[in-house]
Amino acid sequence: MKMVKKYAGVMLCVAVSLSLTACGPQESSSEKTSSKGSELVVWEDKEKSIGIKDAVAEFEKEHDVKVKVVEKPYAQQIEDLRMDGPAGTGPDVLTMPGDQIGTAVTEGLIKEFNVEKDVRSLYTDASIQSQMVDQKLYGLPKAVETTVLFYNKDLISEDELPQTLEEWYDYSKKTADGSKFGFLALFDQIYYAQSVMGGYGGYIFGKDKDGNDDPSDLGINNEGAVKGAELIQKFYQDGLFPAGIVGEQGINVLESLFTEGKAAAIISGPWNVEAFSKAGIDYGITKLPKLENGKNMSSFIGVKSYNVSAFSKHAELAQELAVFLANEKNSKKRYEQTKEVPAVQSLASDKAIMKSEAARAVTEQSRYSEQTPNIPEMNEIWTPADSALQTIATGKANPKKALDQAAETAKGQMKAKHSGK
Numbered sequence: 001m002k003m004v005k006k007y008a009g010v011m012l013c014v015a016v017s018l019s020l021t022a023c024g025p026q027e028s029s030s031e032k033t034s035s036k037g038s039e040l041v042v043w044e045d046k047e048k049s050i051g052i053k054d055a056v057a058e059f060e061k062e063h064d065v066k067v068k069v070v071e072k073p074y075a076q077q078i079e080d081l082r083m084d085g086p087a088g089t090g091p092d093v094l095t096m097p098g099d100q101i102g103t104a105v106t107e108g109l110i111k112e113f114n115v116e117k118d119v120r121s122l123y124t125d126a127s128i129q130s131q132m133v134d135q136k137l138y139g140l141p142k143a144v145e146t147t148v149l150f151y152n153k154d155l156i157s158e159d160e161l162p163q164t165l166e167e168w169y170d171y172s173k174k175t176a177d178g179s180k181f182g183f184l185a186l187f188d189q190i191y192y193a194q195s196v197m198g199g200y201g202g203y204i205f206g207k208d209k210d211g212n213d214d215p216s217d218l219g220i221n222n223e224g225a226v227k228g229a230e231l232i233q234k235f236y237q238d239g240l241f242p243a244g245i246v247g248e249q250g251i252n253v254l255e256s257l258f259t260e261g262k263a264a265a266i267i268s269g270p271w272n273v274e275a276f277s278k279a280g281i282d283y284g285i286t287k288l289p290k291l292e293n294g295k296n297m298s299s300f301i302g303v304k305s306y307n308v309s310a311f312s313k314h315a316e317l318a319q320e321l322a323v324f325l326a327n328e329k330n331s332k333k334r335y336e337q338t339k340e341v342p343a344v345q346s347l348a349s350d351k352a353i354m355k356s357e358a359a360r361a362v363t364e365q366s367r368y369s370e371q372t373p374n375i376p377e378m379n380e381i382w383t384p385a386d387s388a389l390q391t392i393a394t395g396k397a398n399p400k401k402a403l404d405q406a407a408e409t410a411k412g413q414m415k416a417k418h419s420g421k
Contacts, residue, residue: 038314039066040321043091045074045304051334052325059324067321074304075100081109085311092318093325095142098130098303099372105133106376111308111315113137119323126371127343130303133374139307140326141343142334146299146369147192148361149289150258150272151265153282161265165196165231166292168265172240175264181242184254185267187232188246188393190220190385191300192267197228198298199291204373204381215377215414220385221403229392229399236393246393258283269302270358273339285357287365296368303343303372335359380413 044052049069056067072080074095081104084090096104104110113131120128120137127141151161162168162183172182186192194202201224206217219225235241244253255272257263259279267288276283288297306322308315324330331342335353341362342353353359372378388406391397397405 036064037066038317039068040092040314040318041090042067042069042321042325043072043074043077043080043094044069045095046071048074048338048340051337051340052330053337054333055325055330059321063317063320065317078104078109081309081311082107085109085309088311090309090311092309092312092314093322094307094309095304096139096307097372098127098141098301098305099374099378101131101138101305101307102133102373102375103379104307105138109310110138111310111312111319113139113308113319113322115140115319115323122328122345123343124345124348124366126301126366126369127303130301130371130374131305131307139305140322141303141305142326142331143304143338143340144343144362144366145270145302145304145341146362146365147195147267147269147288148358148365149265149286150268150276151284151286152258152261152263153284154261155264158284158286161286162289164290164292165297168289169231169235169240171264172235173238176240178239178242179262181257181263182240183235183265184241184245184257184263185235186245186250186254187235187241188250188386188389190382190389193229193232193385193389195267195288195297195299196232196291197225198370199295200224200228200231200293202226202228203370204378205375213373213375213377215375215418218407218411220381220410221400221407225403226400229389229403232389233392233395233399237395241393246390270339270341270362273358285361287361287368299365299369300372301366301369304340377414377418380410380417384409384413 049071052069056069060067070091075097077094077096078100081090081094115137123141124144127144131137131139131141162171168183175182187196194204202222203219205213205215206219208214242253244250254266255268258266259276259281261281288299290296306326308318308322312318328344328346331344332347332350332353334340335342335347339356339358341359347353348363384406388402391402392399
């Protein structure tokens with residue numbers, strides 16, 4: 001998924017310390033016993049409901065309930081829930097990105113999950129951790145994704161692939177002529193640039209003694225982050241990246257250059273597998289390259305999850321449905337229909353799934369990936385960091401100055417919006 005950078009909406013809870021049940025309607029004992037014949041509403045991602053069609057039908061039959069599935073862009077569902085939840089027109093189960101979990105919990109939009117350890121243990125550590133806030137579980141992961149390298153086999157063979165980002169720079173110097181390019185990436189966005197900055201020691205948040213993200217320890221402008229940003233700037237300054245891939249339209253330009261056969265390789269994600277296939281590109285997919293320091297480029301792990309609305313009138317049944325949809329059997333079925341890599345540990349070695357080059361690349365890159373921070377303070381990082389990277393890309397500021405300004409802005413926003421935690 002392409003990262004969601006802004007979370008709009010009005011806070012539904014007055015203070016973080018309020019319990020989730022205080023924010024949403026509670027399920028009475030009579031409601032728990034009257035679920036037979038009820039209707040549950042599931043918000044599924046766009047064009048992904050086919051992946052749960054059979055599971056939903058099975059659940060309906062076993063529980064004598066009706067399940068209505070509505071497709072919505074999953075990155076926007078939390079915003080819709082802010083309005084539809086209190087109005088009584090929202091879902092019982094929704095799907096959302098792991099980096100939105102902290103915000104949803106803070107606002108009291110989703111319920112805590114009460115499941116046994118054997119359920120939690122089904123999933124990879126990184127994916128289940130994305131659903132944790134203050135050691136409490138708020139959902140179950142259904143799919144994972146990372147950025148990977150796509151390359152055009154008509155322009156470069158697997159044997160010719162540069163092994164480091166610096167080697168890709170050299171390759172691009174030889175091949176880029178203003179209309180055709182070697183390697184391209186959206187390095188004016190922290191979601192992609194962190195792959196380089198992180199590989200040199202930059203980080204978003206440090207960790208506290210319990211291993212949780214520590215917003216008081218910001219690493220977007222440390223020595224490693226600056227070194228990574230300096231390398232990024234070289235691609236732009238030396239004309240190896242077209243000016244059009246900076247800014248809001250950058251992603252469209254980058255994808256078009258690849259589908260038109262004008263770029264040998266790009267960093268993108270599994271969300272583009274179908275689009276690139278339809279474009280008729282003979283492409284390969286592999287993990288991201290290494291850096292000259294020997295470390296592999298890092299990436300953010302994106303996690304899609306099933307979560308239960310705090311406004312559900314049948315929260316217990318809704319959780320049961322979420323557990324059912326995300327179990328091993330239904331996760332595999334969902335993969336077969338959607339090609340989204342499941343978060344279930346055992347499926348990482350499933351032969352049928354690992355036949356997919358994209359699934360193998362995501363699985364391998366996951367070894368070098370980091371969890372996207374899911375605390376609310378992350379909301380204050382995206383815009384300042386992206387703004388800094390765009391000034392770096394366009395040569396309007398040197399990396400250190402730009403990143404120092406981004407860190408100062410982010411700290412100010414965190415203090416203003418989150419100091420009462």
